[in-house]
Amino acid sequence: MNEIQFEIQSNIIPILGMLTGIIIPLSVFIWLYYENKGKRETVLEISKNLNDPVKLEELLKIFEERKKEPLDYRRNGVITTFVGIGIYLFGFLAFGKVFEGIGALVSLIGVGTIIAGYLYPNTGKELTDAVEEFEKK
DSSP states (O other), X not given: OHHHHHHHHHHHHHXXXXXXXXXXXXXXXXXXXXXXXXXXXXXXXXXXXXXXXXXXXXXXXXXXXXXXXXXXXXXXHHHHHHHHHHHHHHIIIIIOHHHHHHHHHHHHHHHHHHHXXXXXXXXXXXXXXXXXXXXXX
């Protein structure tokens, strides 16, 4: 009896590990579905009672979750650089060369993101200024 229990117990960890790869995405999908279900039902009920298409478009703009502003690569780059520096110091002080390498990699990704922020202007004013500067040439 003990051999069977030991065999079941030794096999349960790999089985749970494999099931985790299925359970986590399914649970996130179900969670997001129920989170947005109320919003969809609300928009549907309101749209049934609205006769004016302009008001319906305004309503859809309110519920739209996407940001109108483009990504600010410079801000994200600074954050990523300092996270990398923190990981590097964490490795330097406590965990060793592996964390130092990971920290250096993350920092360099942040520096690259900062450079991308300067190469690709992202705000309306920056785009307008870039176009005007190009038109002058």
